[in-house]
Amino acid sequence: MIDLKEISVDQLKEFILSRGLPHYRAEQLVHWIYEQGAASLEEVTVFSKDLRKELSSIARIGNIRLITSQVSHDGTRKFLFSLDDGETIESVLIPDEKRLTLCISSQVGCAMGCSFCLTGRIGLRRNLKAYEILDQVLQVSRLIRPLRVTNIVLMGMGEPLHNINEVAEALRRINELLKISRRRITLSTAGYLPGFRVLTEKAPPVNLAVSLNATTDKVRNGIMPVNRRYPLKELLAACRTYPLERRKRITFEYIMISGINDTLEDAERLHRLLRGIPSKVNLIPLNRSPGIDLEPSPEERTFRFQQSLLKKGMTVIIRKSKGSDILAACGQLRAEYNK
Numbered sequence: 480m481i482d483l484k485e486i487s488v489d490q491l492k493e494f495i496l497s498r499g500l501p502h503y504r505a506e507q508l509v510h511w512i513y514e515q516g517a518a519s520l521e522e523v524t525v526f527s528k529d530l531r532k533e534l535s536s537i538a539r540i541g542n543i544r545l546i547t548s549q550v551s552h553d554g555t556r557k558f559l560f561s562l563d564d565g566e567t568i569e570s571v572l573i574p575d576e577k578r579l580t581l582c583i584s585s586q587v588g589c590a591m592g593c594s595f596c597l598t599g600r601i602g603l604r605r606n607l608k609a610y611e612i613l614d615q616v617l618q619v620s621r622l623i624r625p626l627r628v629t630n631i632v633l634m635g636m637g638e639p640l641h642n643i644n645e646v647a648e649a650l651r652r653i654n655e656l657l658k659i660s661r662r663r664i665t666l667s668t669a670g671y672l673p674g675f676r677v678l679t680e681k682a683p684p685v686n687l688a689v690s691l692n693a694t695t696d697k698v699r700n701g702i703m704p705v706n707r708r709y710p711l712k713e714l715l716a717a718c719r720t721y722p723l724e725r726r727k728r729i730t731f732e733y734i735m736i737s738g739i740n741d742t743l744e745d746a747e748r749l750h751r752l753l754r755g756i757p758s759k760v761n762l763i764p765l766n767r768s769p770g771i772d773l774e775p776s777p778e779e780r781t782f783r784f785q786q787s788l789l790k791k792g793m794t795v796i797i798r799k800s801k802g803s804d805i806l807a808a809c810g811q812l813r814a815e816y817n818k
């Protein structure tokens with residue numbers, strides 16, 4: 480049985496032509512799967528009943544399946560999906576004035592082992608396939624109709640650059656077939672640099688966010704083990720090569736962790752490190768998570784950190800955490816694992 484989402488669009492077209500059907504049938508099918516969000520061939524009502532029946536005997540439109548969803552008091556909604564092999568992933572929908580941002584996962588678990596993150600505790604179970612990445616967008620879009628997902632962030636479970644071939648294919652389809660502008664898509668990385676070149680060569684030029692969180696290799700090695708192989712200097716050198724459009728900037732995320740990375744000396748170093756990179760900084764108060772022995776910086780310290788960077792002319796915002804009451808905020812996704 481051929482899964483029509485699992486295969487590429489070119490393969491889908493070949494499949495339709497191989498059935499002796501005209502090319503426009505393939506175009507219709509692509510439109511119905513990706514724009515109309517058809518979850519089965521039965522729903523492709525532009526085809527006759529007979530044609531649907533004929534195709535259903537050899538092909539299907541596969542779907543990740545919703546297990547549960549939870550809503551936070553601030554309106555953030557977390558979805559738990561199961562995959563064909565029984566693994567589970569989470570996606571998070573974040574409403575914000577005019578935007579509905581969907582945070583999607585790129586892996587089941589994560590190999591990066593950041594000390595402030597529940598996903599890191601799971602370890603890497605497996606990479607997601609491109610269709611499993613983009614299907615999070617299709618399934619959530621079906622669930623929230625008539626509302627529409629406006630923005631996508633790859634900040635859920637997993638390090639996108641550690642699964643970059645599938646992520647690049649998913650980004651191409653989200654952009655070209657789901658018609659979500661690449662300007663509304665952001666990929667966030669912890670700095671797994673082998674994926675960086677593939678990102679610039681194979682994926683549409685989406686917005687880049689870097690989860691930085693420290694200003695010295697010593698501290699970063701301690702909280703983000705990926706830094707031991709790809710230290711700050713290499714990470715920032717790679718950022719300097721990222722093809723940015725005019726007026727675009729790289730977002731540097733900086734989780735404020737009490738007593739670890741939140742001094743005024745850190746702020747001073749951060750300013751020096753980012754010199755020459757078109758950037759903005761998001762300061763994110765650490766979200767408390769069960770089993771993680773780190774504390775968020777006091778508000779006052781985060782405010783002082785921000786002020787000292789603002790005085791140097793940097794763009795810095797303190798991001799409000801959303802969805803922490805249902806473990807849907809940054810670093811809190813763990814799906815069905817490690818409960």
Ligand code: SF4
Pocket residue numbers: 589590591592593596597598599600635636637638669810
């Ligand atoms: S913060 Fe991101 S890269 Fe680090 S362990 Fe969590 S999911 Fe992986």
